[in-house]
Amino acid sequence: MNLILLQPEQQQTSDCFKLTDAQLKHISQVLQKNSGDRVRVGLLNGDIGEAVFDASGFVNIDRSESLPPAALPLTLVLALPRPNMLKRTLMNVTAMGVKRIYLIHSSKVEKSYWQSPVLKRENINAILLEGLEQARDTVMPELTFCPRFKPFVEDVLPSLLSKDVLGLIAHPYNARACPIDLGDASSILAIGPEGGWSEYEVGKWQEAGMETVHLGERILRVETAVPVLLSRLYPA
Structure with missing residues (x-):
C-alpha cells in the first residue's frame, strides 16, 4: 500500500488513530519503520498528510499536506x-x-x-x-x-x-x-x-x-x- 488509509472507527483522539493488524504489519515489516518515524496517511474521504508512527499500534497525525487526486469525470x-x-x-x-x-x-x-x-x-x-x-x-x-x-x-x-x-x-x-x-x-x-x-x-x-x-x-x-x-x- 502506498498510503495508510485511516477510517473513522480507528480514531482514538483528534489526532491519534489505532492501526489495523494489516496496517501495523505493513508499516513495520514492509516499510520497516520504527517508533518515531513518519509515514504517509490519508483520512477516508479526507485529506492526505503525515503521521508519526508508534510501534505499539498507533499513528499520530501532525501534518495535513494535500487533497486527494482529482476524480475522473x-x-x-x-x-x-x-x-x-x-x-x-x-x-x-x-x-x-x-x-x-x-x-x-x-x-x-x-x-x-x-x-x-x-x-x-x-x-x-x-x-x-x-x-x-x-x-x-x-x-x-x-x-x-x-x-x-x-x-x-x-x-x-x-x-x-x-x-x-x-x-x-x-x-x-x-x-x-x-x-x-x-x-x-x-x-x-x-x-x-x-x-x-x-x-x-x-x-x-x-x-x-x-x-x-x-x-x-x-x-x-x-x-x-x-x-x-x-x-x-x-x-x-
Whole structure:
C-alpha cells in the first residue's frame, strides 16, 4: 500500500488513530519503520498528510499536506464479470480515479455471479480500499448493484445521461473508434461481458442516446479493456 488509509472507527483522539493488524504489519515489516518515524496517511474521504508512527499500534497525525487526486469525470457501467476478474477490475478502476460505478446484468452474464461472496458489501469495500491505497487516494467510490438490465437502461440511465454527458458503449461491431482525450468533459462508459452485449442490449443503449465505440480489431478481456478505455478517454 502506498498510503495508510485511516477510517473513522480507528480514531482514538483528534489526532491519534489505532492501526489495523494489516496496517501495523505493513508499516513495520514492509516499510520497516520504527517508533518515531513518519509515514504517509490519508483520512477516508479526507485529506492526505503525515503521521508519526508508534510501534505499539498507533499513528499520530501532525501534518495535513494535500487533497486527494482529482476524480475522473466518468461514470462506469460494467456488466458483472466473473468474480476473480471483478476484483482486479474494481481495484484498477478505483486506482485510476473512477468514483461512480454501476454493476449491471446482461444476457451473457451467468446468474450465479450475483450470488458470489465477492459481492458482499464488506468484501467490495475491502477491494475498493486497496485500490485507493495503491493510488494514494482517499475518496471511496460509490458502487451500485443493478441486477436487471432493462430497468437500469430505462429508469436509471436517463438521470445520468444529460446533454452535457457523452454516452459510450464499448462494442467491437458496427462502431466508431473510441475517442481520445475528452479533457474535462463528463462521460458514461458501458462495458459488456466477455461475449459482448447482445443485439437487443445494444439497441436499448442506442435508444437511450449512447453510441458504440471500439478499440480496434482485437477483442480484449474486460480487465484489460477497462484500463485501456479509461486511459484513452482521460490520458494521465
